Amino acid sequence: MIRIKIIYFAQAREAAGTKGEEFKLDGQSSVRTALSKAFEAHPKLRPLEKAIKVAVNEEITQEDAPLKEGDRVALLPPVVGG
């Protein structure tokens, strides 16, 4: 088992009702596994699913990337800086 942290921003933070939380996943988990856990725990996130990008430890990452103990998985809705 590994422990990872999922953090939510903007609309995702509102939909999840939290800024972040820990999940336990089995050792072979990928970003996709973490996302399914998050969507399972917070069904209100589902409408955002297609629009969300994921960063692992502050780097944009593909969904098939493996996760390791202590990773920070950030759910990033479409951005609008400037």
Next chain:
Amino acid sequence: MDDDAGGTVLFVGTIRNQTNGKEVKGLEYEVYRRMAERQIAKLEEEIRMRWPIKSIRLVHREGKLKVGEVSVVVAVSAAHRGEAFDAARYAIDRIKESFPIWKREKFRGGRYAWAKGTPIQSRSASAPTTSEPQTSPRGIVRRRTRSLVEA
């Protein structure tokens, strides 16, 4: 300012009073600070490698801002104006498309709504961060606490 700089381009973004014809009273930026600070340093470094500029400084605000207040600053100096304009234009475009920043616009009656964004663009290459000493505002700046974070 370096004596060998012949031109400085300063871009200052400010909060507009309307969006799509609707009156805006102010807005609130949410920032994934840890990631944005790293990206600021990497973007500055990337730009230094792509253009022969003398200096560059990028600042983005966080938190609640009123109409007319400054939200973002890009400052680039170079020997000649061409590279200063090009680098500054590139910097503000990258900030808008690739930084983990979101904004909620405040409308009349105090109602807030998230501004429509675009999917964050990942970076093509990562560059090492610069360790040059910094003395003026740089990075993500939060309004009320006035805390200043070196990217």
